[in-house]
Amino acid sequence: QPHWPDRDRFVLSNGHASMLIYAVLHLTGYDLPIEELKNFRQMHSKTAGHPEVGVTPGVETTTGPLGQGITNAVGLALAEKLLAAEFNRTEGDAKHVIVDHRTYVFLGDGCLMEGISHEAAALAGAWKLNKLVALYDDNGISIDGQVAPWFIDDTPKRFEAYGWNVIGPVDGHDADAVDAAIESAKLSEDKPTLIVCKTHIGKGSPNRANTAKAHGEPLGADEIKLTRDAIGWAHEPFVIAPEVYEQWNATARGDDLVADWSERFKAYEAAYPELAAQFTRRMAGDLPEGFAEIAVQAVASAHEKAETVASRKASQIALEFFTASLPEMLGGSADLTGSNLTNTRSTPPLRFDADGAVVLTEDGRIGRHINYGVREFGMAAIMNGVALHGGYIPYGGTFLTFSDYSRNAIRMAALMKQRVIHVFTHDSIGLGEDGPTHQSVEHAASLRLIPGLDVWRPADTT
Secondary structure (H helix, E strand, C coil): CCCCCCCCEEEECCHHHHHHHHHHHHHHCCCCCHHHHHCCCCCCCCCCCCCCCCCCCCCCCCCCCCCHHHHHHHHHHHHHHHHHHHHCEEECCEEECCCCCCEEEEEEHHHHHCHHHHHHHHHHHHCCCCCEEEEEEECCEECCEECCCCCCCCHHHHHHHCCCEEEEEEECCCHHHHHHHHHHHCCCCCCCEEEEEECCCCCCCCCCCCCCHHHHCCCCHHHHHHHHHHHCCCCCCCCCCHHHHHHHCCHHHHHHHHHHHHHHHHHHHHHCHHHHHHHHHHHHCCCCCCHHHHHHHHHHHHHHHCCCCCHHHHHHHHHHHHHHHCCCEEEEECCCHHHHCCCCCCCCECCECCCCCECECCCCCECCEEECCCCHHHHHHHHHHHHHHCCCEEEEEEEHHHHHHHHHHHHHHHHHCCCCEEEEECCCCCCHHHCHHHCCCCHHHHHHCCCCCCCCCCCCCC
């Protein structure tokens, strides 16, 4: 059930391997018939060349630009952790747990070469996202060939340095070995996990295995025939034996999980009706009743005071209104909080204790302002993941000139139609003291070229 709030999330970060997720979704019982697989990479099909959220049931995020999938996954895992801290309750022996799921991400060498993977992995370690499990497809091949001449990282040590739990290498073609590694990852209490899976690209193809030709080219009719013979697959194309469907189909198990959660949620709703209503509203993406009046009050108050303030201060005044009324607003800044003024009285800084638990304020609230550090691109793609998860409306700030760092993630948010808010300050050539590197000349016009992105820039009557 692709919209159940407490489902595990799976992200295919190396989105060019899209047929993998399409095949699994089809076999496990999602609404993706075999005819859609036959339409792979065709216009208007549900099986585009790269997975698209909102098009294919079971796809959690649109991936293709490498490195952003793993970063979205960090946002998904963060949202889960924060919602659990906000809504789960324990009173005596009674435990009401309505948020308790994991985020899995499949990624390859290309994702790890992208610089954003460093930004994301470092924050995942700092936030101790122990329910995040990354499976690294370590096959040593990219489009240009063997990656050894240009990718010499010791990936396990790199992730250990980020504060991750590292498992492997394991044989990525041994399902039992991978399953055992995942079960081990679930035991981690304070660290995300990287599972290093050694694989052979094009395994089974007599002439293309372990070569770049298996990465970016179709095998061709002759090689397909040889591969089918090599792996002992005797069925016609797109014909799957009934016993295979029976073994893979997971709809009954999914229905049981949803039914169990629904019963637990009923008990939660009886014990905490207001929290249950808020959780349901926020996961549906609905704004609270009376929000339109709140917005009018914010505008009226600013008009009545008629203060002459910097536009970034005017932004903070607006955020004060909205963050006080919308507990789902989750703010942050890329190391420019004092300049962007994205913090408010309702958004204390987000912190985690030594054991990885979310630190609560004296009145039991979570921190709602994130210090992303100097990671504009990472911030933008993590916010996309938070928005995709549901339950929060993320916003983050930096200087407008640094929107260039974030641009592709901003474009992805617009493409996915996600409610992500970017607060860009210091937005003109008036930044004389900082010089031309910080003077945003072309940036507003450039952002307006992105389809589906609303760009608002304050102006006066002149």
